[in-house]
Amino acid sequence: MDLIYRSTRNDKETATASQAILKGLAGQGGLFVPERIPRLDVPFEELSRMTYQELAYEVMKLFLTDFTEDELKSCIRSAYDKKFDTPGIAELVKKDGAWFLELFHGSTIAFKDMALSILPYLLTTSARKNNIKNEIVILTATSGDTGKAALAGFADVPGTKIIVFYPKNGVSPIQEKQMVTQRGKNTYVVGIHGNFDDAQTGVKKMFSDPELADEMDKAGYQFSSANSINIGRLVPQIVYYVYSYVQLLGRGEISPGEEINIVVPTGNFGNILAAYYAKNMGLPAAKLICASNENKVLFDFFKTGCYDRNRDFILTSSPSMDILISSNLERLIYQIAGEDAKKNLSFMKELNEKGIYTITDTMKSRLKDFYGNYADEEETAAAIRDMYRETGYIMDTHTAVASAVYKKYLSETGDLTKTVIASTASPYKFSRSVMRAIDPAFDSREDFELVDELCRLSGVKIPQAIEDIRTAPVLHDTVCGKEDMCKEVKRILSL
Ligand SMILES: *Cc1c(COP(=O)(O)O)cnc(C)c1O
Numbered sequence: 001m002d003l004i005y006r007s008t009r010n011d012k013e014t015a016t017a018s019q020a021i022l023k024g025l026a027g028q029g030g031l032f033v034p035e036r037i038p039r040l041d042v043p044f045e046e047l048s049r050m051t052y053q054e055l056a057y058e059v060m061k062l063f064l065t066d067f068t069e070d071e072l073k074s075c076i077r078s079a080y081d082k083k084f085d086t087p088g089i090a091e092l093v094k095k096d097g098a099w100f101l102e103l104f105h106g107s108t109i110a111f112k113d114m115a116l117s118i119l120p121y122l123l124t125t126s127a128r129k130n131n132i133k134n135e136i137v138i139l140t141a142t143s144g145d146t147g148k149a150a151l152a153g154f155a156d157v158p159g160t161k162i163i164v165f166y167p168k169n170g171v172s173p174i175q176e177k178q179m180v181t182q183r184g185k186n187t188y189v190v191g192i193h194g195n196f197d198d199a200q201t202g203v204k205k206m207f208s209d210p211e212l213a214d215e216m217d218k219a220g221y222q223f224s225s226a227n228s229i230n231i232g233r234l235v236p237q238i239v240y241y242v243y244s245y246v247q248l249l250g251r252g253e254i255s256p257g258e259e260i261n262i263v264v265p266t267g268n269f270g271n272i273l274a275a276y277y278a279k280n281m282g283l284p285a286a287k288l289i290c291a292s293n294e295n296k297v298l299f300d301f302f303k304t305g306c307y308d309r310n311r312d313f314i315l316t317s318s319p320s321m322d323i324l325i326s327s328n329l330e331r332l333i334y335q336i337a338g339e340d341a342k343k344n345l346s347f348m349k350e351l352n353e354k355g356i357y358t359i360t361d362t363m364k365s366r367l368k369d370f371y372g373n374y375a376d377e378e379e380t381a382a383a384i385r386d387m388y389r390e391t392g393y394i395m396d397t398h399t400a401v402a403s404a405v406y407k408k409y410l411s412e413t414g415d416l417t418k419t420v421i422a423s424t425a426s427p428y429k430f431s432r433s434v435m436r437a438i439d440p441a442f443d444s445r446e447d448f449e450l451v452d453e454l455c456r457l458s459g460v461k462i463p464q465a466i467e468d469i470r471t472a473p474v475l476h477d478t479v480c481g482k483e484d485m486c487k488e489v490k491r492i493l494s495l
Helices: 017-023 052-063 069-079 112-116 119-129 145-154 173-180 196-207 210-218 231-250 270-280 297-304 329-336 341-354 361-365 377-391 397-413 427-438 440-444 447-458 464-471 482-492
Strands: 005-007 010-015 032-034 091-095 098-102 135-141 160-167 187-193 221-224 260-265 285-292 306-308 356-358 370-374 419-423 478-481
Touching (some): 098 231, 119 231, 160 482, 187 196, 377 397, 427 440
Antiparallel strands (some): 091 098
């Protein structure tokens, strides 16, 4: 029998996995959650002998039950290939008493590649399964990183086009270069005269324009989104937590049944939620350690049970965690509310209207798997510097937040459980902040001098993604007014 997905805001709204992937978001802003979390049904010893791709199949088939074996294996094969610069897809390296699970070996050298490399295939397979003949047009507004990861994931995937809008003067020069050099016959990158909110608003307007949808349909197109709340992004993220565990088992670092702790640098709560799902599947995980930067909404939430977004938004050196509303937390709220959509809906209404809600004591008692803490900018820089001096290993700023929080956890609890730290980006992606942390004098250097210096210090080869920025030709130079975004989409699709 197929695993059914339900909306967190309306338990009458259900979908199969492929329908949930196609829809992305449920009605009334709800998120799709599996009706139950499936249990891993292959012994860990057996899993420990599998490749990443084989393991991915064993995990994902339990969630995507309406995909055939051939369909799912084909998605996995297309996603986890030479785009990754290591045959293991993810790497596990031990430094300073913890294992760093490097999730940045994909084409944009950050962990979003783990899911965005497979989402396009899950999406086109889902379309086929549901008899959708239209070509899928991914429409995204980006403030930088997600846009590039989505472009790389969808580039040249048959049956798709991807159009990314970014604020022409609102992303870093490196981020812009990454996007405008994107290859692929089906990729379109458009700068707008406006800020990120303008881009976001323009995209949302197009998504909810029935006339445009009609015109698109007649021409054989329909929109979809690559948003991080799609279960097609969540499910692939469960795989690497299981992978890290069975790797440790296979190497004899842990004994069968031994529990591990997992530390995750968190923004939208998607990555750590995947770890929680892995635990619920039967992965022997003890504590899930949620690491925040100075935007510490989640730290406060785990401490007090009160989620409060009414505070200043702080720009930090770990920008992918600069978030005040962690969308995926809703899935956890729904679960600890006893899978009660009405109750969840009332919290989300409060969040929407007042920016704040407080969970009940019973709900709070169900959060014992989690520990939350945060690292400020100085602590983050110190973590990078100290790790480099002691081991020669260089962490990116996001991973450094996690590492600093892990140190706090250790000194608070003395818990010596073996620990995996999700390492979410290559240091090359944030060379300036990383090098500045090691020595403030580096700050006067040019971007690519810093890249070369980082290579010299770390001994880690400069990734292709960085070399590309240096040398790749600009392939996209379209710029439009913020009121002309729809016109631009029509031009691209020849409507
Ligand atoms: C997106 C991102 C995060 C945050 O992950 P969430 O799933 O949003 O919690 C952390 N680090 C990096 C480098 C990211 O790109």
